[in-house]
Amino acid sequence: MEPDRDRNEPPAGGDPHTEADRLMPGLRADLERLAAIPSVAFPGFPAEPVLRAHDLLVELLHDAGVEHVERIDLPDTAPVIFGEIPPPTPDAPTVLLYSHYDVQPAGDESLWRSPPFEPTPVTEGGESGLRARGIADDKANVIAHLGMLRAFQGRPPVGVKIVFEGQEEYGSAFDTYPPTDPERFACDAMVIADLGNLRPGTPTLTTGLRxxxxxxxxxxxxxxxxxxxxxxxxxxxxxxxxxxxxxxxxxxxxxxxxxxxxxEEWTGTSFTEDEFRDLAGVGEGLPLLGSGTLGERLWSxxxxxxxxxxxxxxxxxxxxxxxxxxxxxxxxxxxxxxxxxxxxxxxxxxxxxxxxxxxxxxxxxxxxPGYEAATGGPAYRAARAALREAWGTEASYVATGGSIPLVNGLAQAAPDAEVLLFGAQDSMCNLHAPNERVLLSELRATVVAMCAFVRAYAAGSGAGQAS
Structure with missing residues (x-):
């Protein structure tokens, strides 16, 4: 943290791959600290762990160079963390970063191969990862945001607004709060990191929510x-x-x-039938329901x-x-x-x-309501380039049958902002299920993508609308 440095100096942050490699040991350690906290914000669960996760993230944001951090308290809702870094220049765009720090309940712990709140190393397909409840949904994405901020020493080339929600899994009054306070959430683009890739190693932008x-x-x-x-x-x-x-x-x-x-016809990428059967646990020899492509049946x-x-x-x-x-x-x-x-x-x-x-x-x-993103603006151009840089291949477009109610609330608060949905999860991560895991290669690539995105967006977006 270097608060006394001149905001007009060139922003910190070198090559995104080099920066991610430098940061990964610390990011992994902080992910393990965060995932060890049972921050379940459902009725009947203690509030103390949720508040402990909140306090840890406030500390980590300050350490990453975010000087302005505040708490939004709404009725019957875990606290929302709001942070802000002003744009480095008057014409720099502003990017809102969203994730949530609460998690689903662990469920039947006898189905877990290790205690759900003891982050445990795993290996899958030759890749190293960590297993714990909430480590993919959504704590790895929280850490990816922090990784980008650390890479730029708290001085990214864009303005930043940070929203870390504390009761996303159960739902709360925050879903409809942003339109009541539009100035706070005004931005030119937002990265909703509550999703991830279709499969490990396949960079993916989610463009629709049923x-x-x-x-x-x-x-x-x-x-x-x-x-x-x-x-x-x-x-x-x-x-x-x-x-x-x-x-x-x-x-x-x-x-x-x-x-x-x-x-309607689905024109983006989709699962193969074998992938879907495996993910859904369809019994051997049983047919799938419906006709047409899987994308039509699942998303459009x-x-x-x-x-x-x-x-x-x-x-x-x-x-x-x-x-x-x-x-x-x-x-x-x-x-x-x-x-x-x-x-x-x-x-x-x-x-x-x-x-x-x-x-x-x-x-x-x-x-x-569902949501469909517009994909023709400067933020999407920057995101496609950033994901290609991070994973070494072109990004795929998918949708999801699930819903993220807050996306619509944020979109109403900032109706001209481009909405990007990507992150460190993947469809095989067992979110909401026993033995949830995240692959460290996906976390690293997401940090690379975040760094490359803000740099490309700052260079190519023109004047920021929200600054």
Missing amino acids: GAAEVVVEVRTLHEPRHSGEFGGAAPDALLVLVKALSTLHDVHGDVAVAGLRR GPAITVIGLDAPTVEHAASAVVPYARAKLNLRFHPRQDPHEAQAALVGHLASLRPFGVPLTVTPGDTG
Whole structure:
């Protein structure tokens, strides 16, 4: 940290590969320190570890040369870390860096090959890595941001705004906060480091996020259960009615059959079928659902999943006609489709049905919009060059079926900013699953990419809009 140096001097930072190699031992040590903290921000988990992770990151930001660091406190939300480095010149652009320091719960610890909060060395495909809960999602990306700041000794060639969230995994009021304070989040580009590569060694920019909506459908046919021998065959079975309704949501190929849900051809990169089968754990000999490319089925088309079912369990089943059944549906839809339009299409489809003449009660739940990035601006040109420099090959474009609600909030706060989604994770890292891991080669390459990006963006973006 050198606060007394003249901001008009040329920024620090040499060759990105050399700088990353120099920094990696310290970055690995700090990643292990951070990953050892069980910063789970879910109800029922202690707040102290979350605050400990917060305090460690504040310390690391100060050590990296970030003089202005503050805490944003919102109701029922873990603290958000906000840091800022002013642009070195009036026409330099400003880049917002986002990651989160909270993690998913570890789940069933008997499924882990080592304790989830004891970072443990692993080797995969000849590459060294570390295993721990949250080490890929999202603590490696937090450390990658710090790596870039260290490479430039806290004096990057762009202005920087830092947002490290503390309750992303559970969700919080911060999702919708940025538009209420747009000046704070004003920037020319943002790097959302909560994603990563399609596969290790394949530099990847995520350009789309599917939206999400929930719908509950229920059926009541009798006042109470009735003997299946005496009444079955005439008394309407609520579970049978519900199953018949659910069967209309897909056609014979497994494609979504609800009118009004948008589906388009996917022109970017995608998994191979073998990769997807392995990642999803599809049983040997079983087919995949749907037709068309995997990109269409996973990213640019809809998916409807039955995520919950209320009905008698097999273990406690009685010989009786079921009077009541209920299902919860999760809908994923095209990044550009309006969430209320998509949800209304599913609600309308179900509400129009009368299986065996029985009406359904359909209740819409939460919705979340998708996002599709514009990819033609100077930040994307700089990012493509930076990822090529870091990994030695051209970047691929993918989307994701998951959602990051805060992306839309940040995009509303800074509507002219380019949004870049890349990072140190990869699709094989077991995020949210047992034995989550990050490869150190991916972390190193992400640090290289971050350094190369800010340098290229500063050189090629022209005057910054937010500075």
